[in-house]
Amino acid sequence: MPITQSAKKAIRGSLRKKAFNDSRKRSMKEIIKKIEKISKTDKNEAIKMLSSAFA
Numbered sequence: 001m002p003i004t005q006s007a008k009k010a011i012r013g014s015l016r017k018k019a020f021n022d023s024r025k026r027s028m029k030e031i032i033k034k035i036e037k038i039s040k041t042d043k044n045e046a047i048k049m050l051s052s053a054f055a
Contacts, residue, residue: 028053 031053039046 035049
């Protein structure tokens with residue numbers, strides 16, 4: 001497998017994308033946990049927070 005300039009660049013790009021996706025996934029999990037916790041007590045507040053999950 002040849003190591004070329006474009007392969008090195010692709011690796012850098014994939015690492016940036018992975019970091020972005022990991023942070024997005026982590027924040028999404030936090031939002032979902034908050035919504036599930038609030039939905040047990042206050043349905044109206046959970047509905048308001050639901051829009052942040054879709055944003």
